[in-house]
Amino acid sequence: MAQHEILIAGFGGQGILSAGRILAYAGMLENKNVSWLPSYGPEMRGGTANCNVIISDEPIGSPILNSATVLIVMNSPSLEKFESYVTEGGMIITDKSLVTRSPLRKDVDVYEIPATQLASEMGNPTYACIILLGKFIAITGAVSKGSFEEALRKVLPEKYHKLIPEEMKALEVGMEYEKA
Template sequence: MVHEIILAGFGGQGILMAGKLLAYAGMLDGKHVSWLPSYGPEMRGGTANSSVVISDRPVDSPVLYSCNELIVMNRPSLDKFENLVEEGGVIVMDSSIVDRDVKRGDIESFKVPATKMASEMGNMAFANIILLGKLIKERKTVTVDNLEKALYEVLPEKKRNLIPMEIKALKTGMEYI
């Protein structure tokens, strides 16, 4: 199985961190992985995206021209990346911010009000983790246990106190219907 994932949104939404978490969890799952972050010079408020490949076989290239899984946290990202999702793929979007539906009928889409849910949890920075939770539940991209372990490896020391809430956010996303 090959998971080719693009995560996209505004800088500051945790897009690069979410991609790094997925890649690290994939590595812990014993898979071959690549992680390619990309962001504009503005970073905060500019666009950011991250390409992740998690595969049973070696990854040929970290550059993705199409994907089978897409997480979008803003409308410009949906507009830009929707057509890159392969038939039968999935889009998980933050419906608190993305103000339109997916136009295609050959893919699955899930609307999760992640920013609103994260705000209700007391920290809007959890929105990316909520969306990861939904993706993992729907596509089995990585194991939950290894994503939780990846939090301890990827988050900087000063943010590790947030890990119990990050895990709660992950499970909140997984439980969202």
């Protein structure tokens, strides 16, 4: 039984909540059980933001993550706060452009990607989170690239559909990054 427990955390405005939502949607399109739970505290206005996404072959119990198989972090405070959440054998993916230190955990796989820099080079820094998701998808196969694209179509309002090719390019940048 595969269950991906994904914790995405960073600043408000980095597109964390919507990236998580697209991921969950993609899982749903593959007939998996999914849940998406945002942090909705007062910190959401410009402060820190995080969301819990679960993609599972089994019915989902609690949507609240006390631990995660995957941690995607986009700022230093979130790494401090959530590094210990990751289960043994899990993974941490950081946006190296913004997270100033490397994860200390030795029992998990660590991927450090300068996502914001790569996204800026593409002309839109808000694609950073998609780049990081690309890495996650490439390693785990939690959802397919095709489902992700379909989810973008479902989630984004029609007027933003013209951006989908670029978003997919960002996803591929992540998927291909340092693919040794």
